[in-house]
Amino acid sequence: MHEAAPAKVNLALHLRRRREDGYHDLETIFAFTAFGDTLHAEPADTLTLRIDGEHAEAAGAGPDNLVIRAARALADAAGIHAGAELHLEKRIPVAAGLGGGSADAAATLRLLGRLWQLDWPATRLEALAAGLGADVPACVASQTCFGQGKGETLSRWPHDLAGTPILLVNPRVAVPTGPVFAGWDQADRGGIDAQAPLASLRNDMTPAACAIAPVIGEVLEALSRQPGTTLVRMSGSGATCLALFETVGARDTAAAALAPHGWWHAATTLL
Structure with a gap:
């Protein structure tokens, strides 16, 4: 049995306040791509995990891996x-703002739910997912949605973006989330208006991420120069940036134009 683990992107991320528990209240638009990891499972007496792929070493297959934690939970x-014999094909870069670990954890819940014939509704999986990380509940459904609180309070996003061409670009720099949150200037610039154009929204973590890894600014500038873009933004806490395009051709032309930089990239579509 196998399960897709779609990469998560944040089309907007507005920070509102730092909470007493150390987390931040935020508003975000979660979206998911046809690009991602793949998880396989076979029945077994114990839980084991094998990882391969370009980013396997960075992900690590130890007991702290979110796949194992999700399976045990x-x-x-x-x-x-x-038990289960789990095999993860790791394509999503680690610490990249693409929710790779969260996507893998959510895929684990869905896949083992089927393997173990639990027949749990998505709402029950989402409740369990909340204990694994703020982005994991959104990744359970892997559909465009509006997130509030830490990101775990989800509601429907009223606009259909499925099929939109998207280019993901990472300068091969890992940016830990904690320091980026710590670098936020604490200014609440307002929430997300569902009727506002996407381009008028923002990612409040961008300045702090660029201060840590200035190359993020170079990626955003390079994407902004590409013809046919409708949105250019950093995803999550970085360092991956994204661009939405009017056409697949414009996306692929941009991917070819940026290739000489040597940055990691994935040309795909929104689900």
């Missing part, structure tokens, strides 16, 4: 003692 919540 599901087994404990369901009160079962089944």
